[in-house]
Amino acid sequence: MRVRILVSFKESVLDPQGQTVKNALLTLGYAFVKDVRQGKVFDLEIDGLTEEEARRVIPEIADKVLANPIIEKFTWEILTEAKQV
């Protein structure tokens, strides 16, 4: 089973790297870009867990290690075969 976890800054936290990317896009003429938030992707290969167990333990891993809850938030999903490309 493959799980994808996305970690990004909370809305209340300034993301200067995202701002810099946004400014670069605007400079290139992509005027429709209103905001950019940069984050991190973690793909975990999981073995020996049922989907139910994974649904319990993945948020725990994200909260304890992958994200710092003071500044970051996370979302996650179990990747289907089609999405694993």
Place this chain on the structure above:
Amino acid sequence: MKFGVVVFPGSNCDYDTYYALKEVLRQETVLLWHKDHDLQGVDCVVLPGGFSYGDYLRAGAIARFSPLMQEVREFAAKGGRVLGICNGFQVLLELGLLPGAMLRNKNLKFLCQFVHLRVENAGTLFTRRARKGQVLRLPIAHFDGLYYAPLATLQELEENRQVVLRYVDEKGEPTEEANVNGSASNIAGLVNERGNVLGLMPHPERASEALLGSEDGRLIFESLIQS
């Protein structure tokens, strides 16, 4: 006083700190390997600057899981003195021994320069040799030094007088320009509520001899030794 300087893979100020404590301040000092479970009876644990675990994930995020950190946590809980310098400060934040978190500097640049800092609380174990309002000149060298904490936490820090050092200009004013990394409330160093754990971004060990351009860093170490 016996100091222990923790060595993580990627620490690079460990020997500078060891040298300052042992050779300049003439204190008994040992290096503590992060994989051990023994604090060797030290009176003060120092988490030095550097890039523990290459700053992977987040600065200090992996070092907090080092075996020795369990002992450091218990040591701090019993009132033991813990000093975190630069990356050591980041580790203390990730460990939860100090509130808040570090973000990348506001200008997205690695900053390596001398800065001015105002002593906001001269009553701590780490600053009692200084005067309140005294302006120190210390070097910084970091990429992730923008201190962040939620507003309620910042208010608590001020109410409890936990802010120990603030980035200021030469005259001691906490201007926006002097706040080189963009930290909340110009915060450069803070203690926990109990006052036995200090984290600071500047490097006192790099300013402990006149030859290095400043001796102001000695104030921090001498305060510890005296108390």
